Amino acid sequence: MGVEFIYPEFEVVRNYDRCIACRVCERQCANEVHFYSEERGVMISDEAKCVDCQRCVSLCPTRALKIVKSDSTLRENANWQNDTIKEIYKQANSGGVLLSSMGNPKPLPVYWDKILINASQVTNPPIDPLREPMETQVFLGKKPSRIERGKDGKIKCELPPQIALSLPVMFSAMSYGSISYNAHASLARAATELGILYNTGEGGLHEDFYKYGKNTVVQVASGRFGVHEDYLNAGAAIEIKMGQGAKPGIGGHLPGAKIVGDVSRTRMIPERSDAISPAPHHDIYSIEDLRQLVFSLKEATQYKKPVIVKVAAVHNIAAIASGIARSGADVIAIDGFRGGTGAAPTRIRDNVGIPVELALAAVDKRLRDEGIRGNVSLVVGGSIRSAADVIKAVALGADACYVATAALLALGCHLCRTCQSGKCNWGIATQRPDLVKRLNPDIGSARLVNLMTAWRHEIMEIMGGMGINSIEALRGNRLMLRGVGLNEKELEILGISHAGE
Amino acid sequence: MRIPSGCAIAAVISRTGRRMTGGAIMEAMKPMHDRSNGLGGGFAGYGIYPDYKDFYAFHMFFDCRDTRKKCEAFLKESFEVVKGELIPTRKMPEITDEPIIWRYFVTPLRSVLADLQLDEKEFVARTVMKINVEMNGAYVFSSGKNMGTFKAVGFPEDVGVFYRLDEYEGYSWTAHGRYPTNTPGWWGGAHPFTLLDYSVVHNGEISSYDANRRYIEMFGYKCTLQTDTEVITYILDYLIRRQGLTLTEAASVIAAPFWSTIENTTNSYEKEKLRYLRTVFPSLLITGPFSIVLGFDGGLMALNDRLKLRSMVVGEKDDRVFIASEEAAIRVMEPDAEKIWAPSGGEPVIVTLKEGAF
Ligand code: SF4
Numbered sequence: 001m002g003v004e005f006i007y008p009e010f011e012v013v014r015n016y017d018r019c020i021a022c023r024v025c026e027r028q029c030a031n032e033v034h035f036y037s038e039e040r041g042v043m044i045s046d047e048a049k050c051v052d053c054q055r056c057v058s059l060c061p062t063r064a065l066k067i068v069k070s071d072s073t074l075r076e077n078a079n080w081q082n083d084t085i086k087e088i089y090k091q092a093n094s095g096g097v098l099l100s101s102m103g104n105p106k107p108l109p110v111y112w113d114k115i116l117i118n119a120s121q122v123t124n125p126p127i128d129p130l131r132e133p134m135e136t137q138v139f140l141g142k143k144p145s146r147i148e149r150g151k152d153g154k155i156k157c158e159l160p161p162q163i164a165l166s167l168p169v170m171f172s173a174m175s176y177g178s179i180s181y182n183a184h185a186s187l188a189r190a191a192t193e194l195g196i197l198y199n200t201g202e203g204g205l206h207e208d209f210y211k212y213g214k215n216t217v218v219q220v221a222s223g224r225f226g227v228h229e230d231y232l233n234a235g236a237a238i239e240i241k242m243g244q245g246a247k248p249g250i251g252g253h254l255p256g257a258k259i260v261g262d263v264s265r266t267r268m269i270p271e272r273s274d275a276i277s278p279a280p281h282h283d284i285y286s287i288e289d290l291r292q293l294v295f296s297l298k299e300a301t302q303y304k305k306p307v308i309v310k311v312a313a314v315h316n317i318a319a320i321a322s323g324i325a326r327s328g329a330d331v332i333a334i335d336g337f338r339g340g341t342g343a344a345p346t347r348i349r350d351n352v353g354i355p356v357e358l359a360l361a362a363v364d365k366r367l368r369d370e371g372i373r374g375n376v377s378l379v380v381g382g383s384i385r386s387a388a389d390v391i392k393a394v395a396l397g398a399d400a401c402y403v404a405t406a407a408l409l410a411l412g413c414h415l416c417r418t419c420q421s422g423k424c425n426w427g428i429a430t431q432r433p434d435l436v437k438r439l440n441p442d443i444g445s446a447r448l449v450n451l452m453t454a455w456r457h458e459i460m461e462i463m464g465g466m467g468i469n470s471i472e473a474l475r476g477n478r479l480m481l482r483g484v485g486l487n488e489k490e491l492e493i494l495g496i497s498h499a500g501e
Numbered sequence: 502m503r504i505p506s507g508c509a510i511a512a513v514i515s516r517t518g519r520r521m522t523g524g525a526i527m528e529a530m531k532p533m534h535d536r537s538n539g540l541g542g543g544f545a546g547y548g549i550y551p552d553y554k555d556f557y558a559f560h561m562f563f564d565c566r567d568t569r570k571k572c573e574a575f576l577k578e579s580f581e582v583v584k585g586e587l588i589p590t591r592k593m594p595e596i597t598d599e600p601i602i603w604r605y606f607v608t609p610l611r612s613v614l615a616d617l618q619l620d621e622k623e624f625v626a627r628t629v630m631k632i633n634v635e636m637n638g639a640y641v642f643s644s645g646k647n648m649g650t651f652k653a654v655g656f657p658e659d660v661g662v663f664y665r666l667d668e669y670e671g672y673s674w675t676a677h678g679r680y681p682t683n684t685p686g687w688w689g690g691a692h693p694f695t696l697l698d699y700s701v702v703h704n705g706e707i708s709s710y711d712a713n714r715r716y717i718e719m720f721g722y723k724c725t726l727q728t729d730t731e732v733i734t735y736i737l738d739y740l741i742r743r744q745g746l747t748l749t750e751a752a753s754v755i756a757a758p759f760w761s762t763i764e765n766t767t768n769s770y771e772k773e774k775l776r777y778l779r780t781v782f783p784s785l786l787i788t789g790p791f792s793i794v795l796g797f798d799g800g801l802m803a804l805n806d807r808l809k810l811r812s813m814v815v816g817e818k819d820d821r822v823f824i825a826s827e828e829a830a831i832r833v834m835e836p837d838a839e840k841i842w843a844p845s846g847g848e849p850v851i852v853t854l855k856e857g858a859f
């Protein structure tokens with residue numbers, strides 16, 4: 001104690017008039033905050049361990065609990081804020097790199113919130129999605145640049161492999177290991193029902209989920225965990241992960257504690273060994289090397305699967321994307337700096353990378369300036385929070401969006417941002433069987449289907465308002481967007497006008 | 502600045518290639534007077550320059566004599582100019598502030614084409630684009646062979662009188678009266694909009710504009726006017742001339758059938774083709790209300806958006822086919838017009854001259 005003590009961030013407030021000492025909270029909290037005092041006959045708590053995941057609050061039958069932010073604070077200081085000081089204490093105690101999870105929580109600009117959408121009035125009729133067809137299907141992949149005809153004059157209709165999506169959204173990469181079997185089952189089943197894709201992440205594909213292959217993106221990351229020929233051929237597309245928005249420039253680390261049983265088998269590494277993916281792919285040190293990997297994966301799958309290259313949004317993303325577009329990749333996925341993660345060094349998560357809105361606008365423009373936008377499709381992720389964000393991303397130029405955090409929220413995640421501990425009380429970011437079984441895949445997949453169905457309705461409604469009845473007429477249609485409170489430079493990069501213009 | 506507009510369109514063609522004066526099409530615009538507001542009108546006539554049919558007819562606006570001289574010098578670097586003259590007009594109180602209006606009959610020099618390794622049409626199209634984007638005060642508003650557009654700020658019927666269209670004879674004519682809700686009233690902004698022998702008149706406001714524009718600009722087109730008609734013209738030029746699609750195929754790109762319709766198509770090649778074209782050219786789908794008439798060498802194509810949000814009717818009499826926003830306009834051209842019908846959304850009506858008719 002003494003100099004090492006940091007006052008707990010949260011306080012557990014229990015209303016003893018309501019508490020019946022049923023001990024539900026005790027059983028529900030994997031962080032062991034609540035316990036029963038035989039001696040006093042009441043529930044008490046060790047709030048120092050609480051991460052504010054709201055599990056006990058949600059399950060308390062008498063609504064006796066609430067978690068509040070502690071008001072015991074250090075003296076206010078605009079420069080040396082509470083969190084900053086506490087992080088220094090932590091590092092002075094441990095000597096270690098700080099770890100965090102989920103996306104960057106800092107108050108950096110969210111450009112989506114400074115972009116507004118157009119609607120039709122008088123000169124052009126809005127379309128009622130309840131009465132008229134409204135199309136949200138998209139096809140991701142390379143588009144041929146020339147129409148060719150056979151000797152009979154008929155158009156040769158062979159297309160490079162495409163990914164068909166019923167709406168411009170996919171569930172993005174979260175590995176089996178970082179999230180649970182039941183979370184994967186929920187995502188896979190929902191993607192199948194919705195006609196979209198989910199992504200295995202870098203941990204391989206559990207044998208039970210091969211049957212959802214048509215709706216699966218199989219990922220190949222620098223650790224190459226669980227990669228073999230059947231795996232590559234199991235999915236609808238292959239994704240090469242070059243980087244992740246939450247931690248550009250570094251690899252991944254799944255602690256040995258999570259590498260148990262099926263996770264170890266699926267990753268093809270021994271139990272309890274740390275799964276460390278290196279920062280670079282050790283066979284990719286340049287764009288030519290990437291090209292070789294793209295084509296070896298295509299060879300391994302007889303050119304039947306589109307290859308996605310996923311990169312983090314970094315400073316010179318436009319030039320990088322232009323290189324990838326010429327590497328033979330079919331889709332580029334750009335992950336913004338607010339993207340989630342199961343674990344990342346705090347400093348990197350909070351300070352490295354750029355907002356995906358700006359990255360997307362710059363890449364889309366660059367590829368068009370070079371006349372190669374048709375070579376690739378663009379998918380963006382890194383905190384797509386709602387149907388409105390999807391609409392704005394598509395209008396800026398994206399073909400589709402990747403969502404992960406929103407999907408986890410649908411499964412019950414309460415954004416406590418402690419996934420790295422492996423004690424997720426909602427059965428998501430954990431491998432502890434007693435916790436995993438809290439997430440019922442029947443309910444989980446139904447909730448994901450609900451969420452995406454709601455988004456689809458909202459997308460159709462907003463499109464109809466703009467007088468657009470097919471999503472492809474929205475893609476890159478930046479005239480449908482206006483900025484508010486943005487400076488000239490920001491507007492220039494986004495390629496949009498200011499509201500009122 | 503984007504310019505929304507609502508408009509009137511009309512067109513007539515003789516399938517046997519019989520030449521008609523511009524008189525009838527001028528009359529056709531009168532009953533639709535209320536659809537225009539005097540801020541723009543124009544016509545395109547096909548088969549009007551038989552004596553110069555092998556030369557590209559450039560119709561141009563200039564702001565002053567100097568610009569004209571400069572532009573002529575520029576043209577002569579790569580074209581043989583067989584004739585250059587003022588386009589004859591009538592002075593009239595309804596039409597004022599006219600620019601210098603001139604026409605040239607030109608053909609690109611073989612040596613230049615060989616040097617650049619370009620086909621003739623591509624070179625002409627690039628030259629037109631270059632003048633319109635780079636040469637201040639000069640504007641090519643018509644550039645096809647044996648055809649010409651005539652446009653101005655004013656009501657369409659006055660614009661026709663101004664350009665003395667009753668003195669031209671062509672096998673097909675299109676006309677446009679514009680109701681821009683917001684325009685500075687520049688002559689170049691009136692319709693038809695043309696490139697090479699393609700001319701487009703259009704009624705509507707498309708909601709896919711910027712998606713279409715940003716895609717088509719990848720292929721060397723520059724949308725300087727920010728009007729729907731300009732982008733539609735470029736899309737059709739790209740699909741038909743550069744990608745070699747047929748008119749029907751091009752129509753199935755810009756007014757693509759719904760996916761559900763495609764899936765229910767019984768002819769398997771047809772189904773595969775529709776699916777293919779829609780997947781390859783998603784960014785050229787045009788949404789929002791439109792009815793257009795595309796004029797080209799030897800025919801006309803009329804097309805509505807796939808929901809048919811704008812009116813358009815077609816009628817026939819003997820060798821002639823009529824197209825207009827309102828039946829009244831057809832009745833003015835031909836009181837006894839028969840088979841008046843309204844084509845359904847996304848269904849192209851293509852009328853071409855009989856083999857060897859012209
Ligand atoms: S960690 Fe979660 S379950 Fe435990 S006390 Fe805190 S809010 Fe409740």
Ligand code: SF4
Nearest residue numbers: 413414416417419424
């Ligand atoms: S997944 Fe679990 S541990 Fe991670 S933020 Fe959500 S609730 Fe917390």
